Amino acid sequence: MYDMLCKGCGHRTAMSIIDRIIKEYGIKEKTIVFLDVACCSLLMDDIEYDDVMCPHGRVLDVSRGYKMLRKDKVVISYMGDGAAYAIGIEEMIHSARENFDIFAIVINNGLYSMTGGQFAPTFTGIDRKNIDSDKSELNFDKVLKIENLLKSFNINYLARCALTDKENIDFSYECIKKQMDIYMRKGGFCLTELISPCPTNYKMTIKENIDLIDENIKQVYKIGEFIVK
């Protein structure tokens, strides 16, 4: 499944979790997935639901336009950190401000992966070159942490998980399931960010990339649920 993705890619784990939850809820026939471009678009022919390829950074707006006319559908807005927090940050803010019915999944690997791993506003500065060196030089303050940005809005769900080991993947499943529960029951803005390996661009083995997240990146990005309503 999802054969277009590289080995060890977090997108595969994320989609598998979403697949499992959609199956458990029995909502396949009313699910539409709105995908962003770049590595998200590698899923577009493999996912089992109707899908729409949106312009870069515009997933939330296209999803909103759809949802306004079809309230009964499960609309999944699936994007990377570049789309969600760089080029698309404006619509992220305004969808949250209005607490509009959104079920958003953000795959955060800190990089613009499709184009070769340039740094996104979410890049921690930690990569294979400085993994063992003193991190005090790195400017973690510059990293965009979505919980800081969205905490003043009246949104319904916000969590961050990591797609690393079993424990973390199980926690991701629990969070996304809770997100779905809130979205189905009362709607509103619901987002889970998934810290995700991209071994290709971190130029590491899968294991090294997962260790990098668990041992380093998670010190910058707090894992957990920030808002649950």
Place this chain on the structure above:
Amino acid sequence: MKKILNGNEAFAMGALSAGVNFFAGYPITPSTDVYEFFMKEHDKYGVKFISATSEISAINLCFGASVAGGRALTATSGCGFSLMQEAISYMASDFVPCVILNVMREGAGLGDINRSQGDIFQMTKGGGNGDYHSIVLSCSSVRDCIDMPEIAFMLAEKYRTPVIVTYDSDIAHIKENVEIKEIKTHNIDSNFALVGSKDNPKRIQNIYYHDKNYDETLKNKYEMIEKNEMRYRSYKTDDADIVFVAISICERICMEAVNVLRSMGIKAGIITPITLYPFPKVAFNNLKEDTKIVVVELNILKQLRMDVEYFTKFKYKYYSINHMSKCPTVKEIVEYVKEI
């Protein structure tokens, strides 16, 4: 029932008669009346309205509403229209219908809010990236503004492509007494709506990814549009020595100039392209060989004239009366024609 409306209000009323389900917009002069109309009236007519936070957002909201099967509309001007080009290009390549009103304003960049016809290049040649055209419909009266949305949605759905309706700010703000049409409701369960699938999921993507005969599909789409959808008005062109080509407010002025010139014994006529793309080249088929064509337009680069020359194969003598924003007067046009 008759009502006194300006062009923008009439366009909004016309959109209701065309069954519009969804309006997303960001206010910008001179198109703002359309936004205001839907802001105030959407509940009454069961239209979903959203005040977008940018034109980029507005057009992408329309994209989503269209995918849901709705008749989606946005209205904008100037730089707002520029911001929409990426999504328009996406919709053209994804075969998603949508209607965009572009009330032209003066100049490049910010320009100004004065009347202009300076977006002809941008609208007719694509405007966004890649190999596509949008169908472009032009209005010259409040009556046109009422009628055009229905034609626009019909064409958008027939070819599953974005359609742009355009006029200048004079037509936007002129008030005329017009018969309004019955309001219609469009059922969003159209055959191209994405509603979820049990098996064989549907995809809205660039058709290039899947269509093995993509070259042919694309060629056919635009050939069919060019073959079937040319629209124009012509007046007194049969025996004309002078033929004006003019759209929007310039049509109205040239129409009067034709009558004045005829009363002076000068055989003048006028052709008004209603579809700026596809350009109505058939309108020129029966002109006399030595006809002088005078293109009257509100831009400096003679944007309309370029298409007129090209589609009439450069075989006539061409003249221009063109200003950036100042309307030519009937007197000015008559004097000019007397000189040539």
